[in-house]
Amino acid sequence: MSKQKKFILQESEIPTQWxxxxxxxxxxxxxxxxxxxxxxLGVDDLAHIFPRECCVQELDTEHRWIDIPEEVLEKYKFxxxxxxxRAYALEEALGTPAHIYFKNExxxxxxxxKINSAIPxxxxxxxxxxxxxxxxxxxxxxxxxxxxxxxxxxxxxxxxQVKITMQQKPYRSSIMRTFGAVVEGSPSMSTRAGKDIxxxxxxxxGSLGTAISEAVELATTTPNCKYTLGSVLNHVGLHxxxxxxxxxxxxxxxxxxxxxxxxxxxxxxxxxxxAFPFMRHNLCDGKKTEFIAAEPDSCPKLTRGQFxxxxxxxxxxxxxxxxxxxxxxxxxxxxxxxxLRYHGAGMIVSQLLKDGLMRGVDIPQLxxxxxxxxxxxxxxxxxxxxxxxxxxxxxxxxxxxxxxGEEKVILFNLSGHGLIDMPSYDSxxxxxxxxxxVTDEMIAANLAELDKQ
Amino acid sequence: MSKQKKFILQESEIPTQWxxxxxxxxxxxxxxxxxxxxxxLGVDDLAHIFPRECCVQELDTEHRWIDIPEEVLEKYKFxxxxxxxRAYALEEALGTPAHIYFKNExxxxxxxxKINSAIPxxxxxxxxxxxxxxxxxxxxxxxxxxxxxxxxxxxxxxxxQVKITMQQKPYRSSIMRTFGAVVEGSPSMSTRAGKDIxxxxxxxxGSLGTAISEAVELATTTPNCKYTLGSVLNHVGLHxxxxxxxxxxxxxxxxxxxxxxxxxxxxxxxxxxxAFPFMRHNLCDGKKTEFIAAEPDSCPKLTRGQFxxxxxxxxxxxxxxxxxxxxxxxxxxxxxxxxLRYHGAGMIVSQLLKDGLMRGVDIPQLxxxxxxxxxxxxxxxxxxxxxxxxxxxxxxxxxxxxxxGEEKVILFNLSGHGLIDMPSYDSxxxxxxxxxxVTDEMIAANLAELDKQ
Numbered sequence: 001m002s003k004q005k006k007f008i009l010q011e012s013e014i015p016t017q018w019x020x021x022x023x024x025x026x027x028x029x030x031x032x033x034x035x036x037x038x039x040x041l042g043v044d045d046l047a048h049i050f051p052r053e054c055c056v057q058e059l060d061t062e063h064r065w066i067d068i069p070e071e072v073l074e075k076y077k078f079x080x081x082x083x084x085x086r087a088y089a090l091e092e093a094l095g096t097p098a099h100i101y102f103k104n105e106x107x108x109x110x111x112x113x114k115i116n117s118a119i120p121x122x123x124x125x126x127x128x129x130x131x132x133x134x135x136x137x138x139x140x141x142x143x144x145x146x147x148x149x150x151x152x153x154x155x156x157x158x159x160x161q162v163k164i165t166m167q168q169k170p171y172r173s174s175i176m177r178t179f180g181a182v183v184e185g186s187p188s189m190s191t192r193a194g195k196d197i198x199x200x201x202x203x204x205x206g207s208l209g210t211a212i213s214e215a216v217e218l219a220t221t222t223p224n225c226k227y228t229l230g231s232v233l234n235h236v237g238l239h240x241x242x243x244x245x246x247x248x249x250x251x252x253x254x255x256x257x258x259x260x261x262x263x264x265x266x267x268x269x270x271x272x273x274x275a276f277p278f279m280r281h282n283l284c285d286g287k288k289t290e291f292i293a294a295e296p297d298s299c300p301k302l303t304r305g306q307f308x309x310x311x312x313x314x315x316x317x318x319x320x321x322x323x324x325x326x327x328x329x330x331x332x333x334x335x336x337x338x339x340l341r342y343h344g345a346g347m348i349v350s351q352l353l354k355d356g357l358m359r360g361v362d363i364p365q366l367x368x369x370x371x372x373x374x375x376x377x378x379x380x381x382x383x384x385x386x387x388x389x390x391x392x393x394x395x396x397x398x399x400x401x402x403x404x405g406e407e408k409v410i411l412f413n414l415s416g417h418g419l420i421d422m423p424s425y426d427s428x429x430x431x432x433x434x435x436x437x438v439t440d441e442m443i444a445a446n447l448a449e450l451d452k453q
Numbered sequence: 454m455s456k457q458k459k460f461i462l463q464e465s466e467i468p469t470q471w472x473x474x475x476x477x478x479x480x481x482x483x484x485x486x487x488x489x490x491x492x493x494l495g496v497d498d499l500a501h502i503f504p505r506e507c508c509v510q511e512l513d514t515e516h517r518w519i520d521i522p523e524e525v526l527e528k529y530k531f532x533x534x535x536x537x538x539r540a541y542a543l544e545e546a547l548g549t550p551a552h553i554y555f556k557n558e559x560x561x562x563x564x565x566x567k568i569n570s571a572i573p574x575x576x577x578x579x580x581x582x583x584x585x586x587x588x589x590x591x592x593x594x595x596x597x598x599x600x601x602x603x604x605x606x607x608x609x610x611x612x613x614q615v616k617i618t619m620q621q622k623p624y625r626s627s628i629m630r631t632f633g634a635v636v637e638g639s640p641s642m643s644t645r646a647g648k649d650i651x652x653x654x655x656x657x658x659g660s661l662g663t664a665i666s667e668a669v670e671l672a673t674t675t676p677n678c679k680y681t682l683g684s685v686l687n688h689v690g691l692h693x694x695x696x697x698x699x700x701x702x703x704x705x706x707x708x709x710x711x712x713x714x715x716x717x718x719x720x721x722x723x724x725x726x727x728a729f730p731f732m733r734h735n736l737c738d739g740k741k742t743e744f745i746a747a748e749p750d751s752c753p754k755l756t757r758g759q760f761x762x763x764x765x766x767x768x769x770x771x772x773x774x775x776x777x778x779x780x781x782x783x784x785x786x787x788x789x790x791x792x793l794r795y796h797g798a799g800m801i802v803s804q805l806l807k808d809g810l811m812r813g814v815d816i817p818q819l820x821x822x823x824x825x826x827x828x829x830x831x832x833x834x835x836x837x838x839x840x841x842x843x844x845x846x847x848x849x850x851x852x853x854x855x856x857x858g859e860e861k862v863i864l865f866n867l868s869g870h871g872l873i874d875m876p877s878y879d880s881x882x883x884x885x886x887x888x889x890x891v892t893d894e895m896i897a898a899n900l901a902e903l904d905k906q
Contacts, residue, residue, distance in 0.1 A: 004530075011459055078458065078832070109559070109870065111872065171872065171876075177879070178882065377632060379562075382562070419872050422631070425630075
């Protein structure tokens with residue numbers, strides 16, 4: 001009866017360094033390259049778009065531990081640590097012998113893990129004298145986090161929000177405006193990239209790829225403005241390792257170690273955040289934890305994409321990145337997990353996947369919402385549609401344990417809550433949601449088009 | 454730089470008893486009485502509406518401490534303890550020497566303190582063999598909490614939600630449905646009370662008073678169904694003392710004791726929750742803490758109401774309760790703090806106010822949203838419109854400290870977050886919100902009508 005449910009660190013126990021997995025990777029990630037010259041890009045090449053310190057972190061393959069600046073730690077204390085929770089009620093509902101834990105990043109006032117990287121990115125931008133930041137946002141979680149971080153550092157903030165999620169999740173735009181940001185639906189007519197996209201397809205409902213193009217264009221054409229990104233890049237994953245480093249201490253408090261670590265997957269930030277700190281024990285200490293990234297089956301870059309150089313955005317403004325990709329011209333279906341509607345995987349994760357150190361699973365939309373509903377009705381937290389993918393993958397593994405009788409320890413990251421996504425749940429309850437199919441032919445045709453460019 | 458911001462209790466430190474202030478009150482609250490016979494009501498009279506154990510607690514003026522059932526404690530651990538936070542950033546923005554702390558009940562997955570009473574009410578209902586529960590809800594916080602609590606105890610749940618807040622906060626209905634509840638807009642055509650109200654005024658936008666009438670009617674006409682209430686009653690305030698009891702331990706961790714305790718005020722549940730445990734030290738140990746209940750100036754029962762017996766609901770189905778009231782026929786303006794749109798104050802608080810042991814302040818809507826915006830942009834949490842009243846009252850006191858130079862310690866309860874209330878913030882940002890006036894004449898006329906009944 002008196003089983004401990006939550007494992008909580010005091011402020012003084014919050015980790016003071018991020019973990020840089022690049023230092024421990026058996027194969028380092030291939031470098032980003034210039035689209036025209038095909039030459040690897042250095043810090044100076046990237047620093048006209050991103051805050052310089054982020055670029056240094058991006059390309060750092062040497063230092064295993066990076067100090068979290070004191071000022072960033074102070075801001076982390078606004079909401080960290082987040083609880084590690086044993087999901088007894090979910091276990092009971094599933095009748096599984098597995099021990100299910102989740103790291104509850106939804107207790108952040110911004111509602112998701114994204115704030116973990118928004119704070120340091122704005123801190124570094126401010127340090128170098130930047131006055132404006134801009135970004136894209138899918139579900140709006142990243143945009144909301146950046147809006148708040150920009151506000152506390154006195155930076156102006158402009159956000160390009162994917163048009164379809166602006167309609168699906170109108171409250172997220174309101175949150176950004178409450179924090180003082182300017183919000184524009186993407187594709188918009190305010191950039192050349194947006195105009196070009198709308199000219200080709202006036203009904204384009206947007207994607208992370210299109211919104212990135214617009215934000216990058218704004219950053220490069222506005223004085224004293226830096227672009228920031230909420231996922232995909234190495235330094236974002238680095239900042240997110242605070243999640244896994246806390247979880248590691250908390251799993252110790254629980255007296256267990258995960259056999260399986262699971263997170264949903266858009267560009268890789270919350271996956272990397274929870275997985276990398278545990279993966280270092282696979283890489284360095286002979287642990288055999290399994291790492292599972294859960295993606296939508298309608299945007300299956302990990303399970304059915306190709307490893308190759310590709311643009312990070314739809315218009316082709318970014319460097320070429322080595323990634324598992326469906327092609328930067330891939331147009332994702334209008335699933336409600338807006339944060340997972342992205343064509344490519346981050347560079348580190350792509351290399352780890354290539355090297356067999358982790359695996360992807362793809363999950364249909366209806367299965368994710370069924371998982372989310374069960375989680376809500378047992379654990380009391382309505383999960384973000386993105387996080388529902390992690391829960392669905394966890395349930396699959398827990399059911400396997402039920403069959404085999406194995407008492408595996410499963411840890412997943414609850415990256416955010418779904419309170420802003422209630423219309424999606426409404427649609428699910430009414431039976432209005434559907435699964436989307438992507439055929440092999442569609443993916444192949446899309447990738448073939450890249451080869452022509 | 455390394456000042457501690459959050460004070461957190463481990464699960465093992467969560468209080469295991471509620472505090473019953475009735476045992477320590479110099480004047481006990483007057484009893485609820487039967488409208489026809491005017492006789493005081495006993496447990497048996499109340500128990501055909503409410504779970505019996507709640508009725509016992511309601512009328513208990515003897516026992517200072519009430520054990521929290523083990524099973525309820527287990528459920529509390531899903532989200533408790535909640536953090537006590539030092540609002541350094543808000544202090545800095547105000548330039549005040551005051552030390553501002555807030556108890557962050559918004560970290561609950563249900564988004565507000567209401568779950569603290571929903572769980573024990575459903576537990577007791579289940580214990581006595583009830584299969585159905587019903588209730589009213591204003592802003593929807595209580596309805597959401599009850600829906601979840603009913604689900605975990607396997608009870609069917611029907612919620613009458615005030616029509617105006619159903620429109621202002623549509624996501625809350627979705628949350629209730631996600632937890633499996635049936636949600637009906639009130640006044641509805643599904644009860645006689647609702648029909649009568651709509652016949653008199655077809656455009657009636659509802660109030661807590663009307664919704665209570667409907668829920669009570671459903672409970673008394675449905676077999677095996679109990680009515681539950683989210684505020685006003687003594688046992689609800691009792692359950693909420695978990696907030697203040699935790700805060701007491703946490704203030705000790707911070708090495709301070711509050712000079713002022715502040716909470717917003719609808720019926721009194723979150724106010725009582727944070728205030729009563731500290732008030733016991735005024736009553737028993739000679740402390741001189743000041744207690745401030747912040748109400749909307751458009752619904753000013755504490756500051757301008759009359760202490761008298763009145764109905765708890767609009768239709769007059771409830772017992773007569775001794776309360777500061779604007780009259781059960783009072784129709785509150787359509788302010789966005791739906792949870793504060795109620796004509797009367799709970800019995801305990803009414804007696805405490807009468808005895809000068811606390812005071813009320815009334816705050817115009819625009820001032821509350823200004824306070825909420827400042828809080829969001831400093832502390833990163835978008836507060837519920839209800840909680841904005843507590844923040845506004847806190848800011849008033851902190852500004853007084855700035856004038857006098859006093860380093861007062863102010864503690865307020867952040868009863869909930871405002872993520873479901875983003876349209877309200879949108880309206881405020883657009884300049885579409887207004888203040889509402891209630892003249893003394895309106896209040897007097899309203900109360901005079903009571904005397905005729």
